[in-house]
Amino acid sequence: MALTPSNMLPLGTIAPEFNLINTIDDSMVSLSEAKGLxxxxxxxxxxxxxxxxxxxxxxxxxAKDYITKGINCIAIFSNDAVNYPEDAPSKMKMNALEQGFIFPYLYDENQDVAKAYDAACTPDFYVFDTDLKLVYRGQLDSSRPGNGIPVTGEDLRLAIDNMLNKTIQITNQKPSIGCNIKWK
Structure with missing residues (x-):
């Protein structure tokens, strides 16, 4: 597994629109329809x-903690599912149900959405405000497999809370680290 950091899309970037299939219920989901209030x-x-x-x-x-605050989460899968069959759309649905995801788990089959967001790794996180302007990109928290740091989501939660409270994000935004996206 190669450790790959986020590309750190410039703050203020407008979220690129998409319309992708939700593997959970086979519906089409667009950003404009799924964005949070x-x-x-x-x-x-x-x-x-x-x-x-x-x-x-x-x-x-x-996702469960913030949906009542008008924040919607959207997960996107952009890996090459042919060469990584564990990530096939049918298995995405099974994983989403097992994990209790309340958000759509979308399949970016042609990888255009990952390229539009300059996504580099899994996981890669982006927080957009009500105008779909990027206010945060980076890690969930400092926990990684095997490093002994508990998973808290503190970096992402702080960014969301700052956005909701209209507080400027003054902490350093650290890139996420994970496996590289498996490009076709």
């Missing part, structure tokens, strides 16, 4: 990455 968290994840497996329960809990 007060903000949107977009995360690039997959099934097989040990970094994502390490944080799945926190992703599920974070």
């Amino acid at each position: 007060h903000g949107t968290v977009i995360m690039f994840i997959c099934n097989h990455c040990p970094f994502v497996k390490h944080i799945n329960s926190e992703l599920s809990q974070l």
Whole structure:
């Protein structure tokens, strides 16, 4: 597994629109329809990455904690599912149900959305405000498989709370680290 950091898309970037299939219910989901009233968290994840497996329960809990505050989460899978069959859309649905995801788990089959967001790794996180302007990109927290630091979501939660409270994010935004996106 290669450790790959986020590319750190420039703050203020407008979220690129997309319309992708939700592997949970086979519906089409667009950003304009799925965005949150007060903000949107977009995360690039997959099934097989040990970094994502390490944080799945926190992703599920974070979405549940913030949906009542008008924050919607959207997960996108952009890996090459042919060469990584554990990430096939049918297995994405099974994983989402097992993890209790309340957010859509979208399949970016042609990888155009990952390229538009300059996503580099799984997991990769982006927080957009009500105008879909990027206010945070980076890590969930400092926990990684095997480093002994508990998974808390503190960096991502702080960014969301700062956005909701209209407080400037003064802490350093650290890149996420994970497996590289498996490009075709």
